[in-house]
Amino acid sequence: MLFDHPYQVKKWTKSIGGRSLKQVFNEAQAAYVQQRGLTLDERLGQIRAVKKAILARRESIVERVMAEVGKSRTDALIAEIIGAVDWLEWLERRARKVLADEKVPTPITLLGKKSRLYHEPFGVVLIICPWNYPFHNAITGIAAAYVAGNAVIYKPSEHAPCQGLVEDIIAAAPLLHAAVKVVYGDGKTGSELIEQRPGKIFFTGSCATGEKIMQQAARHLIPVELELGGKDPMIVFADAGLKRPVAGALWGAFTNAGQSCSAVERLLVEDSVHDAFVAKLVEEAGKLKVAEGDSKGDVDIGRMTVGFQRDKVVEHVKDALAKGAKLVFGQIPATFDLLVKPIILTNVTPDMLVWRDETFGPVLPVMRFGDEGEAVKLANDSDYGLCASVFTADKSRADRVTRALEVGGVSVNNVNMSEGNPGLPFGGYKRSGFGKLRGPEGLLGFTRSKSVLIDVTGDKIEANWYPYTSGKYERFQRFIHALYTSHWARLVRIAWTGLRLEAFSQKPR
Numbered sequence: 443m444l445f446d447h448p449y450q451v452k453k454w455t456k457s458i459g460g461r462s463l464k465q466v467f468n469e470a471q472a473a474y475v476q477q478r479g480l481t482l483d484e485r486l487g488q489i490r491a492v493k494k495a496i497l498a499r500r501e502s503i504v505e506r507v508m509a510e511v512g513k514s515r516t517d518a519l520i521a522e523i524i525g526a527v528d529w530l531e532w533l534e535r536r537a538r539k540v541l542a543d544e545k546v547p548t549p550i551t552l553l554g555k556k557s558r559l560y561h562e563p564f565g566v567v568l569i570i571c572p573w574n575y576p577f578h579n580a581i582t583g584i585a586a587a588y589v590a591g592n593a594v595i596y597k598p599s600e601h602a603p604c605q606g607l608v609e610d611i612i613a614a615a616p617l618l619h620a621a622v623k624v625v626y627g628d629g630k631t632g633s634e635l636i637e638q639r640p641g642k643i644f645f646t647g648s649c650a651t652g653e654k655i656m657q658q659a660a661r662h663l664i665p666v667e668l669e670l671g672g673k674d675p676m677i678v679f680a681d682a683g684l685k686r687p688v689a690g691a692l693w694g695a696f697t698n699a700g701q702s703c704s705a706v707e708r709l710l711v712e713d714s715v716h717d718a719f720v721a722k723l724v725e726e727a728g729k730l731k732v733a734e735g736d737s738k739g740d741v742d743i744g745r746m747t748v749g750f751q752r753d754k755v756v757e758h759v760k761d762a763l764a765k766g767a768k769l770v771f772g773q774i775p776a777t778f779d780l781l782v783k784p785i786i787l788t789n790v791t792p793d794m795l796v797w798r799d800e801t802f803g804p805v806l807p808v809m810r811f812g813d814e815g816e817a818v819k820l821a822n823d824s825d826y827g828l829c830a831s832v833f834t835a836d837k838s839r840a841d842r843v844t845r846a847l848e849v850g851g852v853s854v855n856n857v858n859m860s861e862g863n864p865g866l867p868f869g870g871y872k873r874s875g876f877g878k879l880r881g882p883e884g885l886l887g888f889t890r891s892k893s894v895l896i897d898v899t900g901d902k903i904e905a906n907w908y909p910y911t912s913g914k915y916e917r918f919q920r921f922i923h924a925l926y927t928s929h930w931a932r933l934v935r936i937a938w939t940g941l942r943l944e945a946f947s948q949k950p951r
């Protein structure tokens with residue numbers, strides 16, 4: 443029998459304050475309708491209030507998240523607070539431009555008309571989150587959805603519900619608070635929420651659940667965005683030196699105890715420096731402080747959050763060792779403890795689970811490569827495609843490799859940093875999902891576009907309206923010829939054939 447850590451939060455059963463899910467959806471829909479008339483500036487005022495509340499109460503948010511998921515204090519501060527506040531700031535500065543009505547050029551074939559594009563909300567969107575960044579993931583999604591004009595049903599993970607935390611913080615913004623309904627529960631609750639037919643589902647979590655959600659959403663034709671798992675490679679070329687890439691690899695692999703979708707889960711090191719690199723990696727890993735209850739902020743790595751994830755670490759490490767990998771740092775984790783010390787493996791081969799499947803724990807498998815082509819091939823040999831990092835002093839090589847990698851984000855001479863800029867969209871290729879969080883695309887993802895063509899009023903009849911006649915057909919043929927055939931007098935020919943067509947169109951009978 444496996445024992446989970448005493449800190450582990452009990453699973454939450456469905457909790458919606460005695461209301462049915464239908465009622466909760468109706469409340470969200472009513473809030474959406476009530477707030478439809480708000481200006482974007484009024485919505486951004488709500489975001490500003492939330493930002494202020496987060497900043498003022500950041501220490502208590504950090505404490506709460508630490509107690510619930512076990513991460514180190516600095517991990518909590520950086521990812522949960524800075525990550526969230528940066529995005530709110532970005533919304534305040536950039537949302538006006540991204541969401542503004544657009545004037546779209548109208549082609550010559552539609553002369554005299556105007557074209558516009560409006561970005562409109564879906565109504566009620568459903569945001570389903572995982573347990574690894576319980577505050578950040580909630581706030582970023584909720585804020586983007588609300589700024590875009592939606593009401594939100596938010597379902598946190600049953601493994602890190604942080605019950606009441608999001609509601610407490612957003613209470614500083616009463617309108618936003620009224621437009622967000624939090625429903626606690628497990629996967630079954632998530633599935634029941636989908637049956638209420640939200641306008642859109644924004645899901646962050648595992649590939650397995652992503653597949654289920656997409657299948658269920660397909661039955662109702664609900665659009666989905668899926669932010670799923672990863673198996674991110676980090677490629678280190680010999681010219682990158684040792685100090686910076688070693689430090690980057692350790693942080694990239696072990697931040698949040700490796701429970702990050704874009705953690706470094708595969709380290710590729712150029713042959714000529716592989717042995718020296720591994721030696722330095724092991725030396726530096728030995729200096730990391732791994733502990734629980736980080737009262738002052740001097741712990742590097744906290745505990746893992748859930749027992750089933752620790753069990754996956756055990757499974758992957760045992761599988762790798764059985765297939766010939768070498769454990770150069772750490773040990774097979776005890777199955778009764780969530781405090782898992784970092785693990786570094788060498789002699790790793792592509793058939794090992796630790797190289798193929800997402801581990802989502804503090805494990806760093808290392809593989810050597812001979813040249814650039816091999817590095818890219820090994821990196822791309824994965825079902826996943828979330829992010830990657832490349833360390834090299836050669837700028838053109840960095841660019842070549844960046845373009846060749848089949849992933850949604852690349853950090854050059856850094857790690858996990860393409861997601862550090864809220865202006866850069868975050869999201870994967872391949873089985874890491876589709877759709878984007880943050881950046882202009884991430885904000886527009888909570889809207890649907892409405893295309894508008896505006897014409898004049900009056901008696902005028904369009905050339906393409908009835909009646910169709912052989913004469914009109916002939917003029918259309920000439921017009922097409924003038925439009926799409928290169929000729930020195932092309933514009934004159936377009937004007938002439940266009941005018942004749944237009945004149946013809948004035949005579950409906």
Ligand code: NAD
Pocket residue numbers: 570571572573574575597598599600627628629630631632633646647648649650651652654655669670671672702703704800802828869874
């Ligand atoms: P999970 O898929 O088990 O659960 C995620 C959420 O989905 C939870 O709230 C859960 O209750 C809900 N859920 C489960 N079954 C459901 C169903 N049938 N219908 C509706 N909802 C359902 O994932 P997890 O274990 O909580 O999180 C870890 C995974 O999340 C990892 O794979 C990690 O890579 C991924 N992740 C991805 C990103 C990203 O942005 N790409 C970010 C964080 C985590």
